[in-house]
Amino acid sequence: MCLFCKIVKKEIPSNIILEDENFIAFHDINPKAPVHILAIPKVHVDSFNEAKAELMAGMTTFIQEIAKETRLDESGYRVITNIGEDGGQEVKHLHFHVLGGAKLKWEHISDADPKGYL
Numbered sequence: 001m002c003l004f005c006k007i008v009k010k011e012i013p014s015n016i017i018l019e020d021e022n023f024i025a026f027h028d029i030n031p032k033a034p035v036h037i038l039a040i041p042k043v044h045v046d047s048f049n050e051a052k053a054e055l056m057a058g059m060t061t062f063i064q065e066i067a068k069e070t071r072l073d074e075s076g077y078r079v080i081t082n083i084g085e086d087g088g089q090e091v092k093h094l095h096f097h098v099l100g101g102a103k104l105k106w107e108h109i110s111d112a113d114p115k116g117y118l
């Protein structure tokens, strides 16, 4: 069973912010911003590549609820999902990083040469 499936089953403790039938949100163990929350589906999905549109519809509403609950909806925030090797995905269970609580940096994130139009 993967790490986040264990968090869903409460076999590994986490600092839960919001939970419903299908989704759970908890604080990232290694925060990269003053607020760094992970939102995940309870069902195991490897990554965004495998996410069904219906699941994403629910995830959208769930993330909006997290933003409202934490008042990030007023100050602004960022939602990120890392996918696969180049995306830097470490945990192979679909998750969305919800980042905020301060003005976030927005810099280029690769030093590789631009490929132009593929």
Ligand code: 5GP
Residues within 6 Å of the ligand: 003, 012, 014, 015, 026, 027, 028, 029, 030, 031, 038, 081, 082, 088, 089, 090, 091, 092
């Ligand atoms: P990824 O790099 O896969 O997009 O993000 C995985 C995230 O999970 C990282 O930000 C990492 O800090 C977080 N993480 C890894 N293990 C745990 C854990 O056991 N508990 C919590 N709350 N977060 C974790």
Ligand code: ZN
Residues within 6 Å of the ligand: 001, 002, 003, 004, 005, 006, 043, 044, 045, 092, 093
């Ligand atoms: Zn899993």
